[in-house]
Amino acid sequence: MKLNKQAILDITRDAGKAILKVYQKADFSDVVSYKDDNSPLTLADEAAHKVIVSKLSELYPDIPIISEEGKDIDYNVRKDYDMFWLVDPLDGTKEFINRNGEFTVNIALIDNGKPVAGFIYTPVLDTYYYGIKGESAYKITKGEEESISVNNKDKERVAVRSKSHASPEEEDVLEKYNAVDSISVGSSLKFCMVAEGKADIYYRHGPTMEWDTAAGQAILEAAGGVVLKNTGPEPFTYNKENLLNSSFLGLGF
Known part of the structure; x- marks a missing residue:
């Protein structure tokens, strides 16, 4: 199409x-x-x-x-x-x-x-x-x-975090992926920050809805990144019976 x-x-x-x-x-x-x-x-x-x-x-x-x-x-x-x-x-x-x-x-x-x-x-x-x-x-x-395009960094990565939905569960994930710094921004702009290489990791613990994430995921993946269900490796998919999302992990590498 x-x-x-x-x-x-x-x-x-x-x-x-x-x-x-x-x-x-x-x-x-x-x-x-x-x-x-x-x-x-x-x-x-x-x-x-x-x-x-x-x-x-x-x-x-x-x-x-x-x-x-x-x-x-x-x-x-x-x-x-x-x-x-x-x-x-x-x-x-x-x-x-x-x-x-x-x-x-x-x-x-x-x-x-x-x-x-x-x-x-x-x-x-x-x-x-x-x-x-x-x-x-x-x-x-x-x-x-x-x-x-994404950074594809293998060390000293930057995480992007929510202004409205920060969670303690993020810490373990960010440590696992060697995030040494973070920036905070609202809305779907977090996906965009990873897509343009200003950040490398976006982890969201807790619920969002499918319309919150779809456009950002498409942009991040077109830029060379990936979005996974929970902490991976299952891909994040849409049009479920319940439109509520699980936690997810966006990576720019």
Whole structure:
């Protein structure tokens, strides 16, 4: 399947514009509500979801979409999806609410349970990352596109860690892989840091959802890395009956 990469990047940008209209409000008190699991939901999530679903459906009418804000598709229906889009309209809602700018728009293409293309856009930084299986991974900053790849370091590695979900279980994993330093960043940008060689290891202990990880995994793997279930060696796959992820390990070597 030939992807219209520019059109998909434009969709992430348009979703980012919808998010920024809410982000630039002086007061968030009228836009923050809570889901059943008490994670924050904003008008920005909903606005970005509408943009992405509308434009992706127009561009690829025969490919179904699973989105965080439209996830209630019965497993008996979606289990037959050989290929589908997996979307997180606003990844890093806590970063959004805390106004640190480290939130993203994520779009991934899943083929037979594996992410084969990923597109991530950071609206505040106006920066894109994307990767396609069998091709390469790229970063676009101020209109300039560059190819990115993992470090493949064998020592003195750097770990990237969550600002919102740090865990003590990380320490054993990072010691095992000779991490001597760490950086902290929000949302799916952690995958991107490994993909572009600014970090080497990303371990997440505890639950995420499939739409949180798919685009980042596609980009990291296109850049030469790997994402494993728990601490390996089983690969990380998608469209499970329960869309909750296990722990996972992203490596840039």
